[in-house]
Amino acid sequence: MLNSKSNKKKNLTESTVIEKFNGDNSMKFEELSILIVEDCHEELKKYILLAQNCGLIAYGASTFADAKQMLTFQNFDFLLTEVHLTKETQGVYNELGFEIIQFALVNQPQLTVLTMSQNMDRAIFEKAFALGTTHFLRKPITSADEIGIYIKSAAQKKLSLQSEDTLEVALNHYLNDNLYKIYKNGVIISSKHDKFLSGVAKNKKIPLVLFGETGTGKEEFAKILHKKRVELEGMIPFVTVNCPLLDNDLTNSLLFGHKKGAFTGANETTNGYVAAANNGILFLDEVQSLDIPTQRKLLRVLNDGSYSRVGDMRIIHSYFQLIVATTKDLDEEVEAGRMLADFKYRISGAELTLDPLRNRLDDLILFIAMFFKQEAISIQDELLKEIAFKCRKCYWKGNIRQLFRTLQRMLINSQLHEEDLNIHHLQLPNENIEKAKENEIKINTDSSLENTQCEMQLLNSLQHAFQTDHALNDLLDEIEKQILINAINRHNSIAKAHTGLGISRNAIDAKRKKYKI
Numbered sequence: 196m197l198n199s200k201s202n203k204k205k206n207l208t209e210s211t212v213i214e215k216f217n218g219d220n221s222m223k224f225e226e227l228s229i230l231i232v233e234d235c236h237e238e239l240k241k242y243i244l245l246a247q248n249c250g251l252i253a254y255g256a257s258t259f260a261d262a263k264q265m266l267t268f269q270n271f272d273f274l275l276t277e278v279h280l281t282k283e284t285q286g287v288y289n290e291l292g293f294e295i296i297q298f299a300l301v302n303q304p305q306l307t308v309l310t311m312s313q314n315m316d317r318a319i320f321e322k323a324f325a326l327g328t329t330h331f332l333r334k335p336i337t338s339a340d341e342i343g344i345y346i347k348s349a350a351q352k353k354l355s356l357q358s359e360d361t362l363e364v365a366l367n368h369y370l371n372d373n374l375y376k377i378y379k380n381g382v383i384i385s386s387k388h389d390k391f392l393s394g395v396a397k398n399k400k401i402p403l404v405l406f407g408e409t410g411t412g413k414e415e416f417a418k419i420l421h422k423k424r425v426e427l428e429g430m431i432p433f434v435t436v437n438c439p440l441l442d443n444d445l446t447n448s449l450l451f452g453h454k455k456g457a458f459t460g461a462n463e464t465t466n467g468y469v470a471a472a473n474n475g476i477l478f479l480d481e482v483q484s485l486d487i488p489t490q491r492k493l494l495r496v497l498n499d500g501s502y503s504r505v506g507d508m509r510i511i512h513s514y515f516q517l518i519v520a521t522t523k524d525l526d527e528e529v530e531a532g533r534m535l536a537d538f539k540y541r542i543s544g545a546e547l548t549l550d551p552l553r554n555r556l557d558d559l560i561l562f563i564a565m566f567f568k569q570e571a572i573s574i575q576d577e578l579l580k581e582i583a584f585k586c587r588k589c590y591w592k593g594n595i596r597q598l599f600r601t602l603q604r605m606l607i608n609s610q611l612h613e614e615d616l617n618i619h620h621l622q623l624p625n626e627n628i629e630k631a632k633e634n635e636i637k638i639n640t641d642s643s644l645e646n647t648q649c650e651m652q653l654l655n656s657l658q659h660a661f662q663t664d665h666a667l668n669d670l671l672d673e674i675e676k677q678i679l680i681n682a683i684n685r686h687n688s689i690a691k692a693h694t695g696l697g698i699s700r701n702a703i704d705a706k707r708k709k710y711k712i
């Protein structure tokens with residue numbers, strides 16, 4: 196999945212069916228472009244003209260394949276797609292619009308997506324918003340105003356987000372001076388973390404490891420590091436690799452490229468992600484999912500930049516800054532034999548752990564305010580506070596991503612009921628923070644039971660030592676063993692235990708081996 200815009204070709208191929216209409220450019224949305232996907236030719240033409248009336252530069256695609264091709268070769272500001280498109284080969288209707296949205300947002304994350312359908316079924320509505328749609332249009336669209344209003348609203352949203360200052364002013368009263376930095380795409384980051392990333396941007400040889408639960412913003416942080424490097428050096432590539440999605444058979448070829456003819460179906464020589472990241476950033480998301488042979492191959496390129504394409508003996512080079520993100524404790528991955536110790540050592544560098552949302556409930560109001568700002572919806576302070584208050588009760592397993600989806604659903608509820616937004620439209624995920632805490636306490640109680648047993652054992656050993664003769668080394672070993680077991684139980688993590696005890700990873704590993712812990 197290449198996110199590097201510089202890799203996008205600007206020219207459309209001859210075979211791509213497109214209809215380009217020049218907008219009159221007199222309105223403020225000039226320069227903004229839209230791709231409209233609709234399989235009925237008549238309707239497509241109508242919508243293109245309506246978009247053109249809004250001053251947009253409009254393109255049309257009438258098939259799934261054309262839409263994908265256009266999204267691959269050209270950047271757009273907006274996408275308006277029908278949900279139900281005829282499948283080219285079988286001639287049946289399918290929810291291909293959703294696939295187009297997914298494809299579009301992977302290739303062009305900056306895109307604003309609008310969806311249209313005759314069917315306002317709740318499931319379709321929700322799915323469209325969950326995938327990233329900002330507006331849903333009910334078909335048939337009969338007047339220019341109807342389409343214009345939505346496109347203008349989306350365009351205004353986009354334009355309002357293009358000013359970092361406006362955002363900062365709007366949210367100022369929720370922010371203490373200089374405690375947070377807000378980026379124009381809505382990403383909120385503490386000034387401390389922002390400075391940390393600025394430091395990493397200046398030291399581009401240092402890898403960055405981002406720890407955190409799902410949805411805490413690891414990918415957003417990686418993108419900020421890229422942005423900071425672009426500010427320092429000009430445009431550089433940013434290549435995201437979603438490691439769990441690497442297909443086993445094709446992993447090598449996707450990462451390192453292949454030579455034409457290297458295997459059946461290798462019709463062209465390809466470069467791969469590693470080459471695409473040259474002089475820029477390679478972001479390995481969920482790095483713990485890489486299998487051992489791939490880790491071994493990556494080790495070499497991480498060591499000295501050298502590697503070979505599949506089916507090619509020649510050594511080529513790529514130099515990039517590595518960012519990895521993970522939800523796991525990498526020491527434990529090494530421990531379990533799922534990660535090579537050398538690989539872990541090689542990818543370690545600057546480290547940042549992103550807190551789960553439940554541990555930063557005071558920031559909720561900031562994220563909620565930002566969400567509505569991005570949606571270009573102004574809500575009363577009172578409602579904002581009510582939402583934040585209610586949200587404090589939730590555990591937020593999916594963190595900021597889940598919070599935003601919940602707020603999106605709140606908007607959908609108000610639209611479905613055709614009511615002004617109010618607190619009753621907010622439906623929290625069914626996970627209560629109190630229950631989750633009870634659970635945590637239960638887990639802690641389990642481990643404290645084990646620790647009580649440890650303490651008893653320790654006291655027994657000491658009593659023995661005072662009452663009878665024993666070899667001193669044996670007694671000290673017994674005491675050390677109990678202390679180690681206690682620390683590992685208490686932290687529920689070997690990495691944290693060795694840090695807590697002030698000894699190295701190697702030292703704790705040696706002692707665990709010795710005492711068979």
Ligand SMILES: Nc1ncnc2c1ncn2[C@@H]1O[C@H](COP(=O)(O)OP(=O)(O)OP(=O)(O)O)[C@@H](O)[C@H]1O
Binds near residue numbers: 383408410414520
């Ligand atoms: N600091 C932030 N400010 C604003 N929005 C954020 C922030 N962090 C995360 N988000 C929102 O949450 C969504 C998920 O964030 P992101 O994909 O970066 O999380 P992640 O930790 O990489 O998750 P995963 O481990 O599942 O890949 C983002 O698309 C964004 O909408």
